[in-house]
Amino acid sequence: MTRERPCSPVSARIKVLRPPSVGDGGRVGATATVAIGADEAVFPGHYPGFPIFPGVCLIECVHLSGLQAPPPGAPRLELAAVETTRFLSPVFPGDQLEIDLAWTGGDGTWKCAATVATVRGSAAKVRLRFNEEAA
Known part of the structure; x- marks a missing residue:
């Protein structure tokens, strides 16, 4: 599924490795x-001579992953809020991010808790809130 991306500071493409599915405890998860x-x-x-991928771009990668791997049966979603973010280690040019998404909610509002990692370990933890778009 390809979603429109009208404006983003990130040009990299999101690839969904594990589509959204219901796992243990009824939790919906996906990996991108x-x-x-x-x-x-x-x-x-962003730090000339020592480039680091900006934290806002990590949030955007989670946002785009959520749009590409929404919860099963959810209509089109739109970002409503960045609830929390914790940056744990830097991301450098050439890094491969793995983004694990855990969805909760329904009835018009969905929460997405994400862990972003590189080969060096956890890079960020991000919690976003999405609303279902009106038809």
């Missing part, structure tokens, strides 16, 4: 991956 190329437009100005 993103290859962070050295050609991302945000790198030149």
Whole structure:
């Protein structure tokens, strides 16, 4: 499923590795991956000489992953809020992100708790809230 991306600071493409499915305890989970190329437009100005992928771009990767891997049966979603974010380690050019999504909610509002990791371990924990778009 391809979703429209009208404006984003991230040019990397999201690939869903594990589509949303119901797991233990009725929790809905999914996994996506993103290859962070050295050609991302945000790198030149974010610590010149020592490029680090900006935290806001990690949030955007979770947002885009959520749009590509929404909960089963959910209509089109839109981001309503960034509830919490914790950055744990830097992301560098060439890193491969693995994003694990855990969905809860329904009835018009969905919460997405995500863990973002690289080969070095956890890079961020992000919680987003989405609303179902009106038809």
